[in-house]
Amino acid sequence: MPKGDSAPRTPPELGDMSADEFRRHGHELVEWIARYLDGTERYPVLARVAPGDIAKNLPAQAPERGEPFESILEDVDRVLMPGVTHWNHPGFMAYFGISASAPGVFADFLASALNQQAMLWRTSPVSTELEGVALRWLADLIGLPPSFEGVIYDTASVSTLHALATAREVAVPGVRAHGLSGRADVPRLRVYCSDQTHSSIDKGVMLLGLGHDALRKIPTDERFRMRPDVLREAIAEDRAAGWRPIAVVATIGTTSTTSVDPVAAIADVCESETLWLHVDGAYGGVCGMLPEMREHFVGLERADSFVVNPHKWLFTPFDLSAFYCRRMDTLRQAFSLTPEYLRTPDGARNLSDTGVQLGRRFRSLKLWMILRYFGAEGVRARLREHIRLAKTFADWVDAHPDLERLAPVPFSVVCFRANPRGRSMSAADLDAFNDALMHRINASGDVFLSHTKLRGTFAIRVAIGNLRTGEAQLRRVQELVSLGVGTNNP
């Protein structure tokens, strides 16, 4: 961190930092962050430390005396930065590429200073109402009809948990009051998803007391999409065996390959079977904004609930998950409780009724600032650029004689592997070769890729989603891949 021009000051005996000191350190921090965001390439994307390296450089106990803020900022550079994996680096293409954009970072700064806690309307009218407005903006852009009401949670795990809790509320009369156990009238419950669905669904059924084996994973087709015919058969089979099916989770943009489940066909099944349909668009959902992508969203309007994470592909600093529900009153019915100390005379709707968390950070501010700063047009242009980059990379893979693409590319993620000509490797050797190739690429420090397994085959993923990622980073991946496939020991 840059040095200020005044001598370090110890904290005051009582109260907070003085306004003068706040200004001094605030301005230093702005300069530091501006340099950081403009030059993350100075750092290796993936932190080059071993487990324990950061902790061992920190004292075992808190200091007894307060320290000048300068000393703390110096330690950020010296002790903490080596342990940062740079999600905001243009070479970050692992998991899902994401961005903390400037308007989002500013919004978080302001939100922290305002310290809004939107449990009740009156404890933060602005957070409560801006949440409604910004979520409606996003819903309109994505094409969700007004019948969907929105609420912001922290993560998709929590959004999906609320979706499944509401499905349980609908399917099990009296569950809010009487629970699930010790009741002869409640059999084992079943939730369906595909074999490509995110692990948050697994955690959700476990937490809700349905049990992990309540989750039945439906096989996918050759494009990694849930097979509605098998889903229908599974439901019939389960009903015959005494299970009570309650919900299906379909995904628009799965985690491994970004495959898209056939939402309309799944909605048909859910309607005829009277099951809750939750659609997980945590990553892919924002592409509802692109007319050329509408095919992936057909049937979404028939879902009961939907989640999209602006902290994934809408340039929003972590965390902000947008949850939409066509039956939000049922969700509130499952959770609302008003103890006396929270009763208010205004008759307004309180966000703490919409879920398990009482306290809520002022997250809508960043969504609102981002949508205004970039504009709908600007967001679309950025999504299209990421999709274009991914297609370019996929084309390069397809044209390369030593590479195989392992999945379609509906959005901005490419799954591929090396399979060098003229070398007949066993399946296990090929996996090991690709694993080594990926680690060698990551060791460059210039880019960071992650992997998955597709039908048991090791696949390297290139996931584009950072605002600063461009052709330079893709060319670097291509160089590193080409270098690796040319060697026996990548």
Add this chain to the structure above:
Amino acid sequence: MPKGDSAPRTPPELGDMSADEFRRHGHELVEWIARYLDGTERYPVLARVAPGDIAKNLPAQAPERGEPFESILEDVDRVLMPGVTHWNHPGFMAYFGISASAPGVFADFLASALNQQAMLWRTSPVSTELEGVALRWLADLIGLPPSFEGVIYDTASVSTLHALATAREVAVPGVRAHGLSGRADVPRLRVYCSDQTHSSIDKGVMLLGLGHDALRKIPTDERFRMRPDVLREAIAEDRAAGWRPIAVVATIGTTSTTSVDPVAAIADVCESETLWLHVDGAYGGVCGMLPEMREHFVGLERADSFVVNPHKWLFTPFDLSAFYCRRMDTLRQAFSLTPEYLRTPDGARNLSDTGVQLGRRFRSLKLWMILRYFGAEGVRARLREHIRLAKTFADWVDAHPDLERLAPVPFSVVCFRANPRGRSMSAADLDAFNDALMHRINASGDVFLSHTKLRGTFAIRVAIGNLRTGEAQLRRVQELVSLGVGTNNP
């Protein structure tokens, strides 16, 4: 927001805001926040808007074209600020007084720019390891023995949910795999808390599938403390009736009166009955740092889990809840899942195994910066000052012939009511008189108080916890109360 000296610029066609523009707006924002934090008294504490007032001043749709950041900041002042209830105002004494201190606000700013996502150790070594270090610092200060391992969640609701989920994991063999329903071997489950316990416990048992009536509320004594003798009887009665008791939640600092349950006596019960003991110190827990408060913490070392919220009384911007558990391996057993796309070769412990949320914001940074900036000594001095202010106010209430104190004051919250001499009001009239008094006080804009009901009696609460709250604000409350009790129509 202050105007910059350059002409407004529209966002670039692709990518993020330029570094120059980031600097310009960042510096403006620092000035704005410095002025805000130093002068929140310019605003009424409680927002003076009616439901819908903020939303109606915002466009119904997101802008198609991106806008200069200047325009967005202008709307913060013009449209949003009137809807802010100022939690960071020295006159905020409702619910629990809290503070977003400067080092915490800076930490959030930096954390958003770094955009760490600590699902795996490798995706953020710094966040993963600093979380362990900062939580150990806090545990040592509070006096929690090393057998307690910590993890950071967003809110106490989520911390308590994980405590109860772990209790369920212990008490119901196979619940992770097989759930609760359709099992002849699992009877109705029971959780115990006092009639003063926070509503998050109610939501927890509902979400976990135990049902709301699984929560049995034990009566409290004249000081609003859970009665261990009644607890023991209730457990015996429930066992005889076929319930399976699984956990007790004791509170150090309840929400209404900050009463302290007799943790040691409750721990005796839990040990002899083999029940999980969760201690909710969301507000009061930080006072474990004060030797003169140790009496309230006797027995805490025998708890299975404990929650304390630095975002309540440790000057931390919302949200940061510190959860400690003596059996964290059991918690991980209840939740860990590693899909292929999250497997890593480093063998490190991953935070996403410790709970339901996969993604995690870099929250430990603010706890670390706050403990360093204020130091243990500085934190203790501030807690003691808040406690001193509360005692001063309680003494004033006790000495005032028209006021009644309605609960002991172990920490920094005073519950009282007006009961004017020479007027014999019915219980209902007294409640209405105090309700009106509180609203009149709040209408001043100088302070914000909230209420509770104690054994059916309306009580006004004065809750001190903001770093900037001092004698001036207390005197203002005294003036407003005195003015109110002197009138027939407060």
